[in-house]
Amino acid sequence: MSRFLSLASSLAKLMDIVAGLALVGIMLLTSLDVILRYFGRPIQGAYDIVSMAAVFIIGFALPRTSWDRAHVTVDILVDNFPAIRRAFWVGTRILALFLFALLAWNLIKLGLDFSETGESTLTLALPLYPVAFALGMCAVVQCVVLVADFARTGNEGGEHE
């Protein structure tokens, strides 16, 4: 069990590093683009690259955000009545898992559609399907993290760490 937890946590952290690199990358690329444009030599397709990198920033940060429980929740009821938290905890985890499993399936399907139709970005003609697959993979890892998060706290649903 602890091996599974550390695997999930390492995976989330690793993906978070990719997300961080993408964020710093677009900051540098866009700043450079602005400077070069001033000299009349803008970077071709910066818009396309930024849009695609955005998927890596947000999608790859998703598992770690869930692992750290950084999403907004309404705590006013569940914090004051731990019994309610316990009662709903299993149910909400199943719903969350259902959502991301569905999303993973949907995104992979979208990727298949993109690869069939050959959809791509406007300027650089970057194919969209690998990006949809990457986002689908994020949703898969998110499912793993949700299961791990559940395993780490048991069915208590209480605060961890």
Added chain:
Amino acid sequence: MNEVTIGILAIVVLLFLFLTGIELAYAMALVGFIGYIILVSFKGAMTVMAKDFFGTFSSYGLTVIPLFVLMGQIAFNAGIAKRLYDGANKIMGHIPGGLALATVAGVTVFKAICGSSAATTATFAGVAVPEMDRFGYAKKFSTGIVAVAGTLGILLPPSVVLIIFGMITEQSVGKLFLAGFVPGLLLAVLFASVIVGWCGINPRVGPKGERHTWKEATETLPEIVWPVVIFVLMVGGLMGGIFTPTEAGSVGAFAVLLLTLFKKDLDFRKFVKSIRESLRTSCMVLMLIASSTILGHFIAVTTIPAILADWVVQLPIHRCVIMVLITIIYLLGGSFIDDLAFMILATPIFFPVILKLGYDPLWAGIMICLTVMIGGVIPPVAMNVFIVKNITKTPVGIIYSGVYPFLISMAALAVLLFVFPQVALFLPNALMN
């Protein structure tokens, strides 16, 4: 059951789900998805879900959020705020309530490079409250002003809340920044007036601080100048149409990074921490936006926003009353859910109503931000008060009692904006048309 009934039922289910402690974004996506299946089709719902998530996550426009958050996080972790506060302190600390005035001044300048209300509040709670303690300021006064001043970040550009509002209502972020500028500064002045008034009535709450020589005071000026220069570069470029908001965010973040590296305020560890925190906030916000897009598609099918707008317009009530009611709904909703999440959830429903009433979209954005600010400092869920409580270990009740007098300033600004919408509108109209 017709569409409207299903829509209303879905909203009730959504509110119930919120209470179960589920992540708000997940609940919104699920309710939107299932509602869409019921009203349209399973296949349609699947397509909407995939396209909405992919579209939101691969949106060029929305990259502005992580970039501005990153800029604020770098400024926060590099400790720029402390220098700004020390600088302001040397200039005005020696007058009654001066350390509190310096807090407002410090926040206003720090805000120029940090769009996050939470980061601003956390910084000043750690920096300004101990200093005010040292000079015997009343605890409710020192903690109250820090909690309240932190909210200025929501109105003053480059506010992340304004950016999000602009994204969900398709308004120009540049124009919204300009619209928030004068009301934000005005509110800072109104906060200062309450400080002066309070110290006038009861001088014991804010005794005089240390007096510094003019030389000492002027030496701190460069600290204040740099953030202002970056701000002018960023917002100026945005206004002049030289930058897109994403470029303004990138240039701003890069400039703050260079400044903090040059001043040796930032090491690798702090830089990594800034990135990590930015990713958490941005991912949380973007998940909310993606989910609210799915929910929004479902709500649009229910035709509720259009029916609501038509119904409200023909009511025999003055539009001001309706607008006040809408702001009250935002305040209540924000209090029980989360101010930002509620804004993302409710704006697609109420924005068409506000437009139909004939209000200016920029003005509406500023009014809604003002409600988010007030929501941040009033019970039961006051984000800024909780941050100050955690950092200063002051009981929540004491902080609230220090916050209430400042609500007068916020209410005064709201009234002023109602009577003179130009307070918000003249700057964007003059500079960007």
